[in-house]
Amino acid sequence: MRERDAYANLALPAMLSRRRVSGRDAALATELTYGACRAQGLLDAIITECSARDLSDVDPLLLDALRLGTYQLLRTRIPAHAAVAATVDLVRGQVGSKLAGFANAVLRRVGEHDEQHWIERIAPDRDTDPVGHLALRYAHPRWIAQSFSDALATTGEELEAALAADDARPAVHLAARPGEISADELAAITGGDPAPYSPYGVHLDPGSGDPGELEPVQEGFAAVQDEGSQLTALAMAGAELDGTDTRWLDLCAGPGGKAKLLGSLITLDGGTLDAVEQAEHRAELVEKSTEGLSVNVHVADGRSPGLTGGFDRVLVDAPCTGLGALRRRPEARWRRDPADVPGLARLQRELLLSAIELTRPGGVVAYVVCSPHLPETEGVVADVVRRTGVGTLDARQHFPGVPALGPGPHVQLWPHRHGTDAMFCALLRV
Numbered sequence: 001m002r003e004r005d006a007y008a009n010l011a012l013p014a015m016l017s018r019r020r021v022s023g024r025d026a027a028l029a030t031e032l033t034y035g036a037c038r039a040q041g042l043l044d045a046i047i048t049e050c051s052a053r054d055l056s057d058v059d060p061l062l063l064d065a066l067r068l069g070t071y072q073l074l075r076t077r078i079p080a081h082a083a084v085a086a087t088v089d090l091v092r093g094q095v096g097s098k099l100a101g102f103a104n105a106v107l108r109r110v111g112e113h114d115e116q117h118w119i120e121r122i123a124p125d126r127d128t129d130p131v132g133h134l135a136l137r138y139a140h141p142r143w144i145a146q147s148f149s150d151a152l153a154t155t156g157e158e159l160e161a162a163l164a165a166d167d168a169r170p171a172v173h174l175a176a177r178p179g180e181i182s183a184d185e186l187a188a189i190t191g192g193d194p195a196p197y198s199p200y201g202v203h204l205d206p207g208s209g210d211p212g213e214l215e216p217v218q219e220g221f222a223a224v225q226d227e228g229s230q231l232t233a234l235a236m237a238g239a240e241l242d243g244t245d246t247r248w249l250d251l252c253a254g255p256g257g258k259a260k261l262l263g264s265l266i267t268l269d270g271g272t273l274d275a276v277e278q279a280e281h282r283a284e285l286v287e288k289s290t291e292g293l294s295v296n297v298h299v300a301d302g303r304s305p306g307l308t309g310g311f312d313r314v315l316v317d318a319p320c321t322g323l324g325a326l327r328r329r330p331e332a333r334w335r336r337d338p339a340d341v342p343g344l345a346r347l348q349r350e351l352l353l354s355a356i357e358l359t360r361p362g363g364v365v366a367y368v369v370c371s372p373h374l375p376e377t378e379g380v381v382a383d384v385v386r387r388t389g390v391g392t393l394d395a396r397q398h399f400p401g402v403p404a405l406g407p408g409p410h411v412q413l414w415p416h417r418h419g420t421d422a423m424f425c426a427l428l429r430v
């Protein structure tokens with residue numbers, strides 16, 4: 001992951017299958033890889049405390065091995081002597097015998113205490129710097145912990161719950177394709193449970209294997225999709241509307257999760273969904289996921305897609321930092337850069353303005369991001385509402401049965417409150 005900037009959830013399964021690692025060995029390799037990637041900042045802070053050298057002077061391969069060893073010592077039940085011996089062997093084989101002694105010394109020091117002790121010793125004081133303390137404890141970069149704190153308007157217990165939930169391995173969610181299979185049928189076939197809020201959702205256990213192998217997914221009757229994503233698409237489809245309701249638009253459609261759900265619904269109702277995606281390879285994924293549905297895919301920039309306006313409903317599922325879906329990508333939190341936010345917020349504003357342009361008077365625009373970061377959520381919507389004078393709907397009404405939606409009018413979902421990714425949704429009336 002470090003060398004190639006690869007995604008753990010894509011690179012590791014491919015590597016395991018190439019090397020024919022399966023069963024319990026594959027499960028252990030996955031636990032160690034995902035765990036060490038996810039906890040990297042915390043592991044590095046502890047390794048720094050136990051090392052005479054600055055981490056920037058430590059050979060990158062050696063540092064990887066130390067992270068794996070520290071993870072085993074602090075977060076698994078692998079006996080300490082085995083974790084140290086295996087890591088030292090790894091260093092000897094991969095980095096060289098000269099550094100094996102250094103690795104041994106660092107890991108022995110790490111193993112003198114448990115994780116709790118190390119956190120108490122190195123984390124900022126909870127009373128004077130609660131965000132810094134919780135960021136370290138739950139292995140999040142400080143700016144992301146601060147962003148969650150700002151969105152929740154707390155530095156207390158709920159921030160802790162949010163960071164803890166974001167640090168846990170999530171359940172896989174499936175969406176049943178409307179008109180083809182019900183959530184109950186899908187749950188029965190896959191051994192999952194019907195989701196609490198989405199009428200199309202099913203939850204699988206975190207360790208239940210590759211969902212892409214499930215028959216209903218292979219046959220296109222179901223897709224892997226976070227329940228929060230399903231709920232935002234359903235809010236767009238369900239918002240009250242007078243007049244015609246046959247032309248829908250998805251302005252940022254790749255890879256096609258929401259387009260599949262919306263396309264299924266509008267096809268059942270005899271209308272059409274236009275799906276715009278800028279990246280050609282992602283547009284191809286939209287084509288694939290909406291095969292057989294009344295969906296037209298366009299490779300275009302959503303800011304000027306060249307389509308005839310007058311749409312009844314438009315979804316802007318804008319590109320964003322993805323801070324709301326970090327739990328699904330082990331390494332992601334350490335790769336995000338706050339310097340990306342202003343550029344993304346500008347693009348989000350431009351896409352939302354374009355969506356409003358393309359919507360008929362009285363039509364509905366849904367603005368969605370998988371992030372709780374205020375400059376990408378409330379900030380973008382407030383700015384566009386002020387500039388255009390469009391109306392704001394109470395989005396909470398279109399998340400039926402979902403508790404703890406706050407003061408509105410926009411909806412922010414959270415892993416610790418709803419078991420979903422932290423999706424944001426605003427509904428606007430043109």
Ligand SMILES: C[S@@+](CC[C@H](N)C(=O)[O-])C[C@H]1O[C@@H](n2cnc3c(N)ncnc32)[C@H](O)[C@@H]1O
Pocket residue numbers: 229251252253254255256257258259276277278279282300301302303317318319320
């Ligand atoms: C958050 S993802 C959309 C996820 C999708 N709606 C789904 O449910 O599967 C944002 C998408 O917007 C695309 N994108 C980025 N800039 C764009 C632009 N200017 N116009 C259209 N699409 C764009 C990205 O390539 C990415 O596929």
